[in-house]
Amino acid sequence: MPRPNTLASDLKLIINDPRYSDIKIKCSDGELHASRIILAARCRYFNQMIYAPENTQNSEINSYIRRFSEAIKVDDFEIALGELTTAAMKIVLEFIYTDSIEKDSVTVDTLVDIFHAAYYVELHELQKAIISIAKKRIRNKSMNDLALLLSKAVATLGSSRTNMLYDLLMEHLGKKPLDQITYSNISVEALLVLLKVTGDNAKFTFVTSEYALFRYVILHTAARTSDSIYELLRSRLPTQAALKKLDDSEKQRVVEGISLEVQDLEKVNDQMQQFIPLIDLRRIEVGVVANYIEPLGIISADVVNQLYRYYALGNIPLPQMRDGMILQWDPKHCGDGLTIIEDGCVVVTAPNTKTRPSIRANKFFYGSEVHEWDIIVEQPCNYVWIGVVSAEFADFNGFVGKSAHGWAIGSNAYKCTNNEYIKYGQPFGKGATVTVHLDMNNKKISFTINGYDYSAAYYSLPDRLYPAVSIDHPVHPADFSRNLFGVRTSWKIFPRWEVLCVAFRTIIS
The missing domain is CATH 3.30.710.10 (Potassium Channel Kv1.1; Chain A)
Incomplete structure (x- = not known):
């Protein structure tokens, strides 16, 4: 019929x-x-x-x-x-x-x-x-693709009002460092919207520090001015990682060596003024402001003096990243042989570690919201276990699924809790993306593996849960010295429709 x-x-x-x-x-x-x-x-x-x-x-x-x-x-x-x-x-x-x-x-x-x-x-x-x-549609798009989309959206919709499309793009753009975007792929107008939307009282948090954001903006401006001023400013503004390796005398020598082309610098200065009110110098180390930013003459004396007065009154620096809850690996809750470095973003295990150690995040999820985060397997190893643990999980020298207080899926296409293995999903390895979907309202967890959504793996979960991973040695011992295995994690949480992003990864060396 x-x-x-x-x-x-x-x-x-x-x-x-x-x-x-x-x-x-x-x-x-x-x-x-x-x-x-x-x-x-x-x-x-x-x-x-x-x-x-x-x-x-x-x-x-x-x-x-x-x-x-x-x-x-x-x-x-x-x-x-x-x-x-x-x-x-x-x-x-x-x-x-x-x-x-x-x-x-x-x-x-x-x-x-x-x-x-x-x-x-x-x-x-x-x-x-x-x-x-x-x-x-945009889940696996690159930062450059997302930046081009944002630029087109801002050109079409304007920059005076935010909207759901901007929010969606910011949610993804915030997951990775901004310097992954080629300067030509994001317009000035889109960059302004990005700074406004991620500013104070914003719904999103960048993994990009405020100094790295300032550096990106000024180099973005310089790249549109001339090659010579771009190369000069790039050499005078070290990356965030390079700054950590310089001692005070090296920093001072860099500052004393500055010699700028006045005409090009004036052009950069003029164009930068629209960005300056959107950058919070209190999130940048005061020594970096004094040694690298102030000598450029881009920031007015009044703004710099206000910053120095802020510290003179005994105020403390703001977090390097913008508003939001910063998720990191927890050094107090990890297996033997694990060392956490790079501001809590990287954990390294010694080659002679005999167990399959686990580690949990420093924050837990609760309430009735939906939480999601991505785990990207950067290099191969014997096994990866991805999931959550409750506060009662205690044996971090064992893998997550061994305990009755841990719930995980493995790269061997099994799920496991309380040491009980059940077939689930598909095998995954190098380059895989695993998205964890934690529904605290219905107390269940499911996983997306390489873009394929699988049914709920576990129900009746506890009220408070920590993201966790277990990592095993690379297949070949010779790989130990090459830092081959890594898991990169980014987070989004929806209590206030905010993205709480942290570019932290797990690496076995």
Whole structure:
């Protein structure tokens, strides 16, 4: 028996059909046919445009209509939306007519245009549907791809207001150091939005320190000025890692050697002024400000003096990274032979370690929210176990699944808790990405391995859980000296829809 037609399926058939339409929507590259009754009933934006009296005294409605007044011309038969494409507007019509859209219509290439159309006519539910689809589309995109998307989004949507698309892109851009983005792949406007969205009271936290952020911004500006000023500033502003290796005398010699081309420096100085209010010098070591940043003349004397006064009054430096909870490996809860270095971001195990040691994060998750983090296996080893442990987990010289207080999946395609092995997922090794999905509301955990989602691995979990991993030696003893095995972890947590990112990794040497 044929399936009965539904209202949604019937209405979908009449989208852009002149026979059932009484108004045209003119876009930048063509026109579409629509029904004014359906538009008005399903979208407040179109309702006010089509049916609101021209002489209405309602200031809210007038303001609403005038929001895009330069791009809109309304008469009895036509609506002109010159900023939108017909392809994007057709997706909007599909949602207006049927309350849904085809997932395949939202790709990385069409994402910005479709979201712009939904944002333009203020269909909030459609925006949410687009973002839900987009999350999977951009999951494995590079920092450069994400930066290009952000640049296109800012050019299309503007920078005056934040939106769900910006939030999604910031969530992913915050997971890795900003210097992975080629300067030409992110526009000045997008970089400004990035600094604003991740600033004070933001929903997101960068793994990029404030000094590294300042260095990136000034080199981004210099690269658009001239090759000579870029190379000069790059040599005068060491990377964060290089700074740690310099003693005070070496720093001073660098400062004394500065000789800048005045004309190019003035151009950089002028362009940098829009960024300076968005950079918090209190997050940068005061000695670095004095020895490296102040001599450039980019920061005004008033701003520098305010910083020195801040410290003169006995205030302490702010965290190097922006707002958020910083997750690190916990030195008090790790197996024998493990050494944590690089500000808690890296743990190294000695070659003669005989056990399969475990380590947990320094923060636990609780409440009724959903938490996610990615584990990227950088190099091969015998086994990797990825999961969570409760506060009662005590034997960090054993692997996570050995205990009744640990729940994990292994690179051997098994899950294990209380030393009970059950087939789960697929084997994974070098280059694998494992996403952990911890649903504290339903007390369950599931995993995505290399983009493939698997069902829940465990239910009835405790109220408080720590992310944890267990790592084994590389397959070949000769690999010990080459730092081959590593796990890189990034985090996102949703109590306040904030990304709590930490670029910390686990390495066996």
